[in-house]
Amino acid sequence: MNPARTPEPPYWAVIFTSTLNPEPHGYEEMAVAMVELAARQPGFLGFESARGADGLGVTVSYWASLEAVAAWKEVAAHQAAQRTGIERWYRAFVTRVARVERTTTFPPLARS
C-alpha cells in the first residue's frame, strides 16, 4: 500500500485509531468489506491503513467534504459494522474528523 494520492487541499480526513480485543473473529473480513464500500461512496478520495506489531491500528480515509463524511457515517452496512465493532472487536478507539489544510509530497507530484 502506498500513501494515498489526494487532490489539493482543502479536503477532509477521518483518522481512526484503534486497539482490538483478543481474537476478534470476523474483524478482518469486515475491514476489507468496509474499505471496498467506502471506495464506492460519493466524495471518497483515498485511504491509508496500518496496524503495527504492538496492536495499534491507524486508518485514515479522505473525503471531499464534510457532507461526504457524514453520509459515509450513515451508510447502513457501515453502521452495522460500527455496532459490531463496539460490541465485539474494539478494545478502544478514537475517531477524529479533521480538515486538511496543507500537504507536502515526496517525491514531488506533478500536479495536473
Add this chain to the structure above:
Amino acid sequence: MNPARTPEPPYWAVIFTSTLNPEPHGYEEMAVAMVELAARQPGFLGFESARGADGLGVTVSYWASLEAVAAWKEVAAHQAAQRTGIERWYRAFVTRVARVERTTTFPPLARS
C-alpha cells in the same frame, strides 16, 4: 501503544504516511529519537504510529496550534532528520496538516 488521549477539539493533526527504502539503516533510531524530541516541544498533545506488514507507515502527531506545528517543523534536529529521510530512508511520503474539528472516543472518556 494506545490511541492518544487528546483534549477537546479544535487542535491540529500532522498525518505522516510513508513507505521506506530497502534496508533503511538508522531509521528506527531516528524515529524513536524524534518521538522523544517531539514530546518535549511546546504544544505537543500526543502521538500515534503504526507500520503494517505491507510496509505502509501511518504516524499522526497532535498539536495545540498551527504555531506549534510550524515550530516543530523548524527544530534543527527534526530538520536534519527530514533531510536524511529524503536522501536515504523514504521511498515516498505525504505529510498532511489538518485541523481536528470533532472526535468520538470509545470507551467514552470522562472529561474533566
